[in-house]
Amino acid sequence: MDQVTLTPKKSGHGWYTKERTAFTALPLTALVVTLVAELFNHKTFTNGPASLFDFILHQPLALLVNVLIVLVTLSPALFFRRRFFWCIMVSLIWLVAGGVNGFILLNRMTPFTTSDLTVLNTGLDTLPNYLSTGYIVLLVICLAAAVLGLAVLFWRGPRSTVPLRRRLKAGALGLLLSGALLGGAATVSFAAGQLSTTFANLAFAYEDYGFSYCFLQTWLNKGIRRPAGYDESLVLHVTDQLVPSSGPALTDVNVIYVQLESFINPAQIQGLTLSVPAAPNWEALQAEYSTGYLTVPVVGAGTANTECEVLTGMSTRLFGPGEYPYETCLMDQTAESTAYILKDLGYGTHAIHNHRATFYSRNQVYANLGFDDFTALEYMPQASMTPKNWAKDSILTSQILKALDATENQTDFVFTVSVQGHGKYPVSQVLEDPAITVVDCPDEDYRYAIEYYVNQIREMDLFVGNLVNTLAKREEKTALVLYGDHLPALNLRAEDMVSSTLYRTEYVIWDNLGLARVDQDLAAYQLSAAVLERLGISDGILNAYHQQCAEENTYRSGLQTLQYDMLYGQRYAWGGSSPYTPTDMQMGVAPIEVTRIVQTEEAWLIIGDNFSPYCEARNTDGDLLETSYISSHVLRVLEDPGTDNPAELTISVVDKHREILSDTE
Numbered sequence: 001m002d003q004v005t006l007t008p009k010k011s012g013h014g015w016y017t018k019e020r021t022a023f024t025a026l027p028l029t030a031l032v033v034t035l036v037a038e039l040f041n042h043k044t045f046t047n048g049p050a051s052l053f054d055f056i057l058h059q060p061l062a063l064l065v066n067v068l069i070v071l072v073t074l075s076p077a078l079f080f081r082r083r084f085f086w087c088i089m090v091s092l093i094w095l096v097a098g099g100v101n102g103f104i105l106l107n108r109m110t111p112f113t114t115s116d117l118t119v120l121n122t123g124l125d126t127l128p129n130y131l132s133t134g135y136i137v138l139l140v141i142c143l144a145a146a147v148l149g150l151a152v153l154f155w156r157g158p159r160s161t162v163p164l165r166r167r168l169k170a171g172a173l174g175l176l177l178s179g180a181l182l183g184g185a186a187t188v189s190f191a192a193g194q195l196s197t198t199f200a201n202l203a204f205a206y207e208d209y210g211f212s213y214c215f216l217q218t219w220l221n222k223g224i225r226r227p228a229g230y231d232e233s234l235v236l237h238v239t240d241q242l243v244p245s246s247g248p249a250l251t252d253v254n255v256i257y258v259q260l261e262s263f264i265n266p267a268q269i270q271g272l273t274l275s276v277p278a279a280p281n282w283e284a285l286q287a288e289y290s291t292g293y294l295t296v297p298v299v300g301a302g303t304a305n306t307e308c309e310v311l312t313g314m315s316t317r318l319f320g321p322g323e324y325p326y327e328t329c330l331m332d333q334t335a336e337s338t339a340y341i342l343k344d345l346g347y348g349t350h351a352i353h354n355h356r357a358t359f360y361s362r363n364q365v366y367a368n369l370g371f372d373d374f375t376a377l378e379y380m381p382q383a384s385m386t387p388k389n390w391a392k393d394s395i396l397t398s399q400i401l402k403a404l405d406a407t408e409n410q411t412d413f414v415f416t417v418s419v420q421g422h423g424k425y426p427v428s429q430v431l432e433d434p435a436i437t438v439v440d441c442p443d444e445d446y447r448y449a450i451e452y453y454v455n456q457i458r459e460m461d462l463f464v465g466n467l468v469n470t471l472a473k474r475e476e477k478t479a480l481v482l483y484g485d486h487l488p489a490l491n492l493r494a495e496d497m498v499s500s501t502l503y504r505t506e507y508v509i510w511d512n513l514g515l516a517r518v519d520q521d522l523a524a525y526q527l528s529a530a531v532l533e534r535l536g537i538s539d540g541i542l543n544a545y546h547q548q549c550a551e552e553n554t555y556r557s558g559l560q561t562l563q564y565d566m567l568y569g570q571r572y573a574w575g576g577s578s579p580y581t582p583t584d585m586q587m588g589v590a591p592i593e594v595t596r597i598v599q600t601e602e603a604w605l606i607i608g609d610n611f612s613p614y615c616e617a618r619n620t621d622g623d624l625l626e627t628s629y630i631s632s633h634v635l636r637v638l639e640d641p642g643t644d645n646p647a648e649l650t651i652s653v654v655d656k657h658r659e660i661l662s663d664t665e
Contacts, residue, residue, distance in 0.1 A: 026078075026174070029087060030071035033094045034063070034212060040102025041111070041211040051207060059208060061189040066210035068182040070094055075178045079171035081159040089150055096146075098211055107424045107489060110301045111206040113218035113322030197221060199321040201503075203299070218322040223329065224564045225318075227557065235565045235572035238558045242548055245538035251345045253477040253513065253535055254404060255338075256414045258396070258467070259307055262421035263484035264505055266454050268498045271442035278436055278454040281465030282508065285482070290509040290534075293521040299502045300423075300489035304360040307417060307485065309524035311337045311369055313542035314563050316525075326360045329567050330368055334580040336566065338528045339370035341540040342413040343583075348372055350403035350589055353417040354383060354391040357587065357661055367585040371415070373406075375399055378614035378653050378661055379588035381632045386420060386456060387430050393420040393463040397470060403589045404476070418463075421456050423489045425449035442496050453488055468510055479515070481531055483507035483524075509534070525559075526550065541573050542566075587653065587662040594646040594664070606635040606649065617641055618650035618663070 038044075042051040056063055073094070077086035101112035160167065189195040197217065199205035206214045227234065265279045266272055277283065285291070296306045297316045304326045305316040312335050319325055334340075339349040349371045357363040357376030366374045377383065380399060383391040396416055403414045429448050436458055438451045464482060471478050484505030487497075494501050507527060509515075515534050522530055529546035538544045542562060549555050565573050588610060596607040606617055613629040619642040628636040641649055653661045 026074045026087070027067070027071055029091060030067050030074055033070050033091050033098075034067045034210075036095055037098030037101070037211045038063075038066070040098045041105075041206055043102065043105055045102075046106065055207065055210070059194050059210070061185060061192055061194040062209050062213065064185050065182065065189050065195060066212040068178060068185055069212040069216060071178045072175070072182055075174040076171060078174040079167055081167075082154060082157060083160050085150070085153045085157050088153060092146060092150070094212070097215065101206075101211055101215075105203075110298060110322070111203055111211075111214070113202070113215065115218060115322050115324045115327060202322055205321065214321070218320065221320040222323055223320060223568055224560065226568070227561045227564055230561065230564065230569060232570070232572045234561060235569075238545070238561050239541060239573050242541065242544045245536065245544075247536050249345070249536040249538075250477075250513070251347075251535075251537070252411055253479055253511075254412050254414070255342060255347070255479050255481070255531070255535070256400060256412075256416065256471070257310065257338075257481045258400075258416045258418060258464075258483075259303075259310065260393075260421065260460060260464075260482065260484050261303065261390075261418045262423065262453075262486060262488040263418075263457065263460060264487055266450075266457060268506070269442065269492065270496055270498060271440065272450065273439040273441075274454060275437045275439060276435075278457045279461040281461045281468070282482075282506075285464070285468070285508045285510055286506070288517075289511070290515070290518045290520075292507060292519050293499055293504045294483050294507045294527060295501075295504055295521070295523045296484075296486050297503070297524065298486045300487060303417070303485045306524050310483075310527050311339065311415065313338075313525050313529060313540075313546055315523070315559060318560050318563055324360065326362070326365045330365050331361060332368075333567070334368045334370075334578055334582055336540050336542050336580065337369040338532070338543075339413055339415065340580050341532070341537065341543060343370050343372075344539065345537070346410065348403075348407040348410050348412045349583075350375070350406070350412060350414045351417075352396060352399050352403065352414065352589075353377070353419070354380065354393065354395055354399075355417075355419040356655060358655065358657075358659065363587070363661065367582045370580065370583055371585055372583060373403075373586040373589045375403070375589045376587070376661075378655055379610070379612050382613055382629070387452075388422070388424065388426070390419050390422045393418040393460050394466070397463065397467050399589070400467065401470065404474075406589045417485075418460065420460055420463075421453070421488065423453075425453050425488065425490060431455055443491055446490055449490055453490060471510075472512060477513055478511065479513065479531065479535065480510040481507065481527070482510070483527065592651050592653070592664050594649050594651060597641060597644050597646060597649060599644070603636045603638050604641055605630075606637065606641075606651075607633060608635075608646070608651075609633060611635050611651070612653065614653050614655060614661075616652050616654050618652050619643075620648055622650075624652065624654070 038052055038055065042055060044052050073090050074087055077083040080086055097112065104112045186195060195209055195213065265282055266274060267277070297309060298305050304324050308314065308325050309316055314335070316325060343349050351366045351371045351374040353362060354377050357374065357378055363374060363376070377391055380395055383395045385391060396418060400414055400416060404412050427446065427449050430452055434451055434455050436454050438447050438454070441447050441450050468480065471480060486505065487502055492502060507522070509531060526546050529543050532543055533547045538547055545558065545562060549558060562573055565571060571577055590610045592608065592610045592615065594606055594608040598605040598607060609632070611629065611632050611634070615629065615635055616627040617625045617635060617637050619625055621642065625637045625639045625641060630636055643649060651664045655661055
C-alpha cells in the first residue's frame with residue numbers, strides 16, 4: 001500500500017499572531033512618538049530635562065491623552081495592506097510637527113499652531129531670517145529624502161497578507177478601542193484638572209497639557225463660544241445700558257497709530273545694564289504725556305492679534321487658542337473698527353506697513369476693517385534694511401506724511417505697523433561697532449541677541465522722536481498713539497520684567513491739543529476706546545461698551561456676547577445686519593502714474609510718480625518686462641515697451657513671490 005502524505009490544513013493562527021503584534025506595536029509607537037515630540041516641546045535639548053520630567057511626573061493623565069491622540073491617528077493602519085507605510089508616514093508627520101514646534105520655540109515664545117499653517121507662505125518667506133542658506137539647503141534635502149523614502153516604502157515596502165475581512169474587523173476594533181480609551185482618559189483628565197480647553201497662556205498650556213493635545217485644540221477649537229442663553233434679549237440687555245455721548249466730539253484731529261514691532265523700553269528688563277539708555281525719546285514722552293502698561297494677547301510673536309485687538313476692540317483671547325482672526329473670520333466679513341468709526345465721521349482712513357502686503361492677509365482684511373488705502377513695503381521707495389533683512393522704521397515717517405497730505409480738507413486716521421524690531425535676534429556678534437553695548441544682562445547666552453535688539457530699539461526710538469518733531473511742526477491738530485505689540489523673543493521670564501509679566505508692553509499718547517494727562521493701564525482691546533474717549537467720540541457699540549462698562553462685573557461676559565453676536569450670531573446688536581460694508585481699498589496711498597516714456601541708446605526710461613522697487617512695466621500685449629528701479633520717479637526697461645504713449649503702458653506691483661498686487665488702469 002502506497003504511503004500517503006497529508007498536507008496540514010492552514011490555520012488562521014498566523015493572522016491572529018500578526019494582529020496581536022500590530023495591537024502591541026501601535027501603542028508602543030505612539031508612546032515613542034509622543035515622548036520625542038515632548039522633548040522638543042519642553043526644549044529639553046537646550047534647557048535640560050527638568051520641564052519634561054515635571055510634565056511626565058505631575059501630568060500623567062495629560063501625557064496619556066497625548067499618547068492616545070497619536071494612537072488614534074496610527075490605528076487606521078490596521079485597515080490597510082501597507083500598514084508599515086501608514087505607521088511611518090503618520091509618525092513622521094507627528095515628529096516633523098514636533099520638530100517644527102521645537103524650532104519655533106527657539107525663535108519665538110509662541111508654540112506651533114494650526115494657525116501657522118494658514119500663513120505658511122509668510123513663514124517660508126521669513127525663513128532666511130532664522131536659518132543660514134546652508135541649513136535651509138540641508139532642510140530641503142532632508143525633506144526631499146523623506147518624501148522619496150516614503151514613495152519607495154509605498155511601492156516596495158512590506159504588505160500585510162491578512163485578508164480584507166479580518167483587516168476591516170481589526171481596524172474597526174483598533175479605532176473603537178483607541179477612541180474609547182481617548183474619550184475616557186480625556187474625561188478623567190478634565191475632572192482631575194490635568195487638561196483644559198481654555199488656554200490663558202498658550203506657551204504654558206503646551207507645557208502643561210502636551211503638544212499633541214494642544215496642537216489639536218488649535219485646529220478644532222475655533223471662533224467664539226456661543227454664550228449661555230444667547231438670544232436677542234441677552235444682546236439687548238448689554239446694548240441697552242449704553243448711553244449716547246452728549247458732549248462735543250473733536251473730529252478735526254488727525255489720529256495716528258504706530259504699532260512698534262517687539263518694542264519695549266529695555267529699562268523694563270531687570271538685570272539689564274546698557275552703556276547708554278536705548279529709548280530716551282520714549283522716556284521723555286512718558287514723562288509728559290498719557291502713558292501706561294498695555295496688556296497684549298501674545299508674547300514673542302503674533303503681531304496680528306495685538307493689531308486686531310487695537311483696531312476692533314475685540315479680545316482675541318475669546319477666539320480659539322492660537323487663532324488669528326485675520327486668517328479666519330475677518331477674511332470674509334466686516335467688523336466694527338476704529339477705521340469704520342472715524343470713517344463715518346468724515347475721516348480718510350489709511351493703513352501703512354513696512355513689510356509685505358500679504359503678511360497676515362492684510363491686503364484682504366484691511367478692506368473689511370474700513371481702510372481706504374493700504375501702503376505696504378511694495379509701494380514704498382527703497383527702504384534701508386537691518387542686518388536681519390527687515391525694513392527699518394525710518395521710512396515710515398515719510399509714508400505717514402504722505403497719507404496726511406493725500407486728503408485735502410479732511411482729517412485722517414493713519415494706522416501704521418512697524419517691523420524693524422522683528423527677530424530672530426542673533427546669538428553671535430553681528431554689530432561690529434554698536435552704538436549701545438550690554439554691560440550686564442540676565443542671560444549671558446543671549447548677550448549678543450540683546451545687544452542687537454537694543455540697537456534696533458535705539459533706531460526705532462530715533463524714528464519716534466523724528467516723527468513727533470515732524471508732526472509738531474505741522475499746523476494740524478494731531479493725536480499720536482505709540483505702543484509695542486509684544487515682548488521680544490529673548491528667552492525672557494516673567495521675573496525678568498519690571499511688570500512681572502510677559503504680556504505687558506507700554507503705550508504713549510502724544511498730542512498737540514493740550515489734552516489732560518491720564519495715566520492708566522489698559523488691555524490692547526481697550527486702547528482705541530480710551531483714545532477716542534479723550535476726543536469725545538463714543539460712536540460704535542464696542543467702543544461705547546469699553547468706555548462705559550469696563551468697571552462692571554459682567555464686563556467680560558458682555559464682551560463675549562457682543563463679539564459672538566457680531567461675528568457668528570444673528571447681529572442683534574445691529575438690528576439684524578452689519579452696518580459696515582467692505583471698502584474699495586486702494587493699494588498705495590497715491591496712485592502710480594506714468595507721464596513719459598523716453599528712449600535712450602541702451603534702454604527705455606519710464607518717467608512718472610510713486611514707483612517702487614516692486615514695480616514692473618507691462619507692454620501692450622500684457623507681458624511683464626524686466627524692469628529696473630531707479631527712483632520713485634524713474635523705471636528702466638531694456639525691452640521695447642511697444643508704445644511711447646504713457647496711457648497705453650501698464651505698471652504692475654509684483655511681490656517677491658510673483659503675485660501681482662495691483663495694476664495701473
